Amino acid sequence: MTSGADLLRVEGLRITFSVLGGDVNAVRGASFRILPGKVTALVGESGSGKSAISQAIMGILPTVAKVSGRVLFNDPKAAGPVELLALEPDGREIHEIRGARISKIFQEPMTSLSPLHTIGNQISEVLQIHTEADGAERRQRTEQLLGYVGFGDPKRAYDMYPFELSGGMRQRAMIAMALICRPALLIADEPTTALDVTVQAQILQLLRELQAKMNMAMLLITHDLGVVANMADEVVVIYHGEVVEAGPVDAIFRNPQHPYLKGLMAAVPHFDMKPGERLKALREVPVKAGTLIGGEAKRASGPDILVSVRNLSKTFTTRSSGWFGGDEESRHRAIDHVSFDIRRGECLGLVGESGCGKTTVSKILMRAVTPDSGSITFDEGEGPVDVLKLDGAELKALRSKIQMVFQDPVSSLSPRMTVKNILSEPLEIHGRGTPLSRVETVRSLLQAVGLDQRFINRYPHSFSGGQRQRIGIARALALLPQLLICDEPVSALDVSVQAQILNLLKDLQKELGLTMLFISHNLAVVDYMADRIAVMCAGRIVELAPREVLMRDPVHPYTKSLLAAVPYPDLDRKLDFDSLQRSGGSDQRQWGAQFSDGGEKDALSPAHLGGGHYVLARKSVDARELRS
Structure with missing residues (x-):
């Protein structure tokens, strides 16, 4: 096909960055096309060169970049193809194209x-x-x-x-x-990565509608194969700067050829996985949790329920001061009578959109936030402890038993501390061991999470996102906690690295007998990790059930809307955008009378549907009616 039929054609594009220590070849001879009015997906992991290609097209590469090859833009409003790489970076011609004829949506x-x-x-x-x-x-x-x-x-x-x-x-x-400015080409660089699954579905629907109405071509940069299956006409797969496979979306998904593409598809968690089936990470992490002595023995005995949460409530008050001293207070109820148990050795999934109160619950469990009311009981086998009444040495002792893995592996690690300092700090704070024995523990922790012991004196900036998250997990395991709280631990990671971390957490849970609270907005990830799942909306748990029951037979309208909004990497199970719009998601007016609060006389309370399945509904409604 000649370049005249293409809106944009990239030919033999090479991008090299000059950095201290030598040149980095970010893109190595990439070639692909974008057809008018079609969506082309550029798929690959972080560091594969996707964003560098988009910057070259836009003419916004940093000055340290050396570029060769051709990028031909066949603008319908221009006399003929324009060679974008030949234009002056700050010249009039590229300024007329950038933002008007070619525009970009950034990731964050x-x-x-x-x-x-x-x-x-x-x-x-x-x-x-x-x-x-x-x-x-x-x-x-x-x-x-x-x-x-x-x-x-x-x-x-x-x-x-x-x-x-x-x-x-x-x-x-x-x-x-x-x-x-109604551009001919829209570059969307990971436009939904930072968004909840329901908001992601809305944005994808919006982009699809606008692209069709404006007859606009789109270059969709993503690592999410579910998004690709629902949006793309053509797919370009890039690995370490090289295009390894390209073609129509049908051929790519139904008959993938390259091992890298097959590996990416096997790394995505999906709802059809059999019990015990593992994600196939592109690069497996060897787990040696046995090096952490004493983990399993400590957890062998004790009561069935490790943590019991009852009627937790928390309201945040914000005050805005005007020019003339008029203070206005606004109150936001983050958590509203939340109750659940975490059983010893299980993984409880906590699911919901941003702002629903998931992280506030985790902070209250860690005693970083104090609730307005409610109780938390922790029982490791030495008698129940009232978590909210502890202080001083008792609180410090509890914090060694409940540890947290944070969402962002970059900001949760100090850039001024080496791996040795980061991992030995919890041991120093709690007075565990001698300086010499702490170094040995650090080496054991690195082994346990699949990191080379030679990395012990490195700083966080020299690691990839997945490696940094493994350091965060190792730090959380340093004190051999009873409960591990994972707050969106994989939402910032590529799908292939995500598979590594999820498999690592599963292996550690099995070998150390860990109890976990796994917080996420991605139901497919929680489905892979959790034994039971609690669904949270607007500060309340609206449904709680064993994993297989919730996935097979959800009852609450909000749970159904969350499940319906997950994009599958499957061409035969595309998102039903029309039903998504009707479902209303977190809009309680769409839920129906039986799930809406009827005031004091008919308030909402958990209705037991049998088999450990609870749903928040009006007291007056019979449990059998809720399934209809």
């Missing part, structure tokens, strides 16, 4: 939007640069597009700042900014 909407300017100012600025429209027309067109991308009140949204919007609404504002 919070850092991509200026905090000092309103949403409307930032979107209308693109029109000011690329069109002759006056201020009134720019505002009118901006408000029209804000309504188009899903803002209920565009006039109000125009004057709002990014911090006033949720992650999903910020991403919608980024989409509006990218589309305001």
